[in-house]
Amino acid sequence: MTAITPSPAAAVPAGELPVAPGALHAPVIDWFEEHARDLPWRRPEAGPWGVMVSEFMLQQTPVVRVLPVYEQWLARWPRPADLAADAPGEAVRAWGRLGYPRRALRLHGAAVAITERHGGDVPRDHAALLALPGIGEYTAAAVASFAYGQRHAVLDTNVRRVFARAVTGAEYPPNATTAAERRLARALLPADEPTAAAWAAASMELGALVCTAKSPSCERCPIEGRCAWRLAGKPAHDGPARRGQTYAGTDRQVRGRLLAVLRDAPGAVPQSALDAVWHDPVQRARALDGLVADGLVEPLPGPTYRLPLT
Numbered sequence: 120m121t122a123i124t125p126s127p128a129a130a131v132p133a134g135e136l137p138v139a140p141g142a143l144h145a146p147v148i149d150w151f152e153e154h155a156r157d158l159p160w161r162r163p164e165a166g167p168w169g170v171m172v173s174e175f176m177l178q179q180t181p182v183v184r185v186l187p188v189y190e191q192w193l194a195r196w197p198r199p200a201d202l203a204a205d206a207p208g209e210a211v212r213a214w215g216r217l218g219y220p221r222r223a224l225r226l227h228g229a230a231v232a233i234t235e236r237h238g239g240d241v242p243r244d245h246a247a248l249l250a251l252p253g254i255g256e257y258t259a260a261a262v263a264s265f266a267y268g269q270r271h272a273v274l275d276t277n278v279r280r281v282f283a284r285a286v287t288g289a290e291y292p293p294n295a296t297t298a299a300e301r302r303l304a305r306a307l308l309p310a311d312e313p314t315a316a317a318w319a320a321a322s323m324e325l326g327a328l329v330c331t332a333k334s335p336s337c338e339r340c341p342i343e344g345r346c347a348w349r350l351a352g353k354p355a356h357d358g359p360a361r362r363g364q365t366y367a368g369t370d371r372q373v374r375g376r377l378l379a380v381l382r383d384a385p386g387a388v389p390q391s392a393l394d395a396v397w398h399d400p401v402q403r404a405r406a407l408d409g410l411v412a413d414g415l416v417e418p419l420p421g422p423t424y425r426l427p428l429t
């Protein structure tokens with residue numbers, strides 16, 4: 120995912136939309152019905168739990184990397200109660216190389232809360248979803264919309280980019296989601312629930328497949344003739360330079376290597392096994408301390424370390 124800095128053009132008031140929302144809905148939803156990828160979490164058998172698992176995994180990881188882990192996860196833990204009954208460290212182990220492994224702990228925490236508070240069923244109510252640990256505004260809206268067909272603005276990176284281009288006329292949305300974007304997303308929501316849910320899924324897929332960050336395929340876009348950015352001649356991004364993500368040499372990379380050793384070990388591993396993964400002792404210690412502080416690693420006497428049991 121690439122983060123960028125705000126563009127002044129992205130703050131168009133929702134009440135002054137340059138395009139009638141209804142003019143976008145049908146073309147995008149029709150396109151989706153023809154071109155949507157057949158993904159396992161979109162099939163009826165996925166159910167609300169499958170949708171929730173996929174949303175946790177997809178937030179910062181591409182579909183192609185999520186697919187095998189998702190299938191294994193659902194086969195092992197087909198219901199929230201199954202995951203809740205296992206140790207959180209097993210969730211971290213099964214998370215594998217998806218990255219940002221705190222998501223595994225948060226998903227485990229959500230499964231425990233679903234089991235304790237909701238009898239093991241993913242709640243339908245948006246407020247109840249939002250009240251679960253580890254569930255933010257985006258995930259609650261996504262589960263309510265994709266699993267239960269409700270009317271919510273579901274603003275992920277792809278949707279924000281489509282709205283920025285098609286409606287606001289800016290090449291990129293702001294760095295972090297703004298109140299103006301939320302107002303815009305609500306203003307664009309179809310009035311009825313089924314159409315709103317279809318619009319949420321369709322606009323997201325359009326951003327993922329056609330209106331991509333680096334090279335949008337406007338010639339394949341169902342709203343090409345109405346897109347504000349395209350009609351304006353695709354003005355170049357005029358905000359501060361876009362911020363790329365680096366990985367090599369970062370603490371994230373060190374954390375990933377440390378966790379890989381712990382995932383592959385059946386039990387606790389000695390400090391010496393962890394010392395072998397990175398040359399810089401200061402950075403290595405900082406990364407390990409961070410994993411312990413995040414609850415992803417449990418320190419034991421020795422010293423030895425393992426994935427958390429509780």
Ligand code: SF4
Pocket residue numbers: 281284285329330331335336337338340341342343344346347348349
């Ligand atoms: S016309 Fe191009 S820039 Fe506009 S929404 Fe479609 S793909 Fe994106």
